[in-house]
Amino acid sequence: MAIAAPEHVWNRFTSGRFHFSVAYPDRWTTDTTDRYDDFLNGPGVTHVGGRRLRADGRSLASWTKTIVGIHGDSPKDYVLLGNDATTLAGDAARMLTSTYHDYGQKLICFEVLALHGARLYDIFWVSPITTRDTGLVTFRQMLSTYAYPLRG
Secondary structure, eight states: OOOOOOOOOOOOETTTTEEEEEOTTTOOOOOOOOOOOOOESSSSOEEEEEEEOOOOOHHHHHHHHHHHHHHSSSSSOOOOEEEEEEETEEEEEEEEEEEEEEEEEEEEEEEEEEEEETEEEHHHHHHEEGGGGHHHHHHHHHHOOOOOOOOO
């Protein structure tokens, strides 16, 4: 019995700087030049960013409150729509769903925060609000491949 190869295979990005890996769709590009995040860039303004920070002994709830506050202080009409329990690579996590304005349009952002060891891991999806549902499906597929493969 022959096994058919998938129509497309995603690529795997490994961040040596932030010590995580995640698969991303073909035709996307990577950008590790930003000071704060590594990016995977999709079509138009669609992108996924990822980073890690020292947790400094703070809880996931404390970090979530801080991140929401930082976003709320931005001049981009940030609106928090959801703050839900989830997991990231087996760790308890929070998924923040929000909207804001940038690039001349209304955007949707899904952001997952998780503590792993002494680090806070933060991965987020941004795309036009019009692609909310399909974006969430793709982001969840990407999250299912997320791993902490490197020490550090």
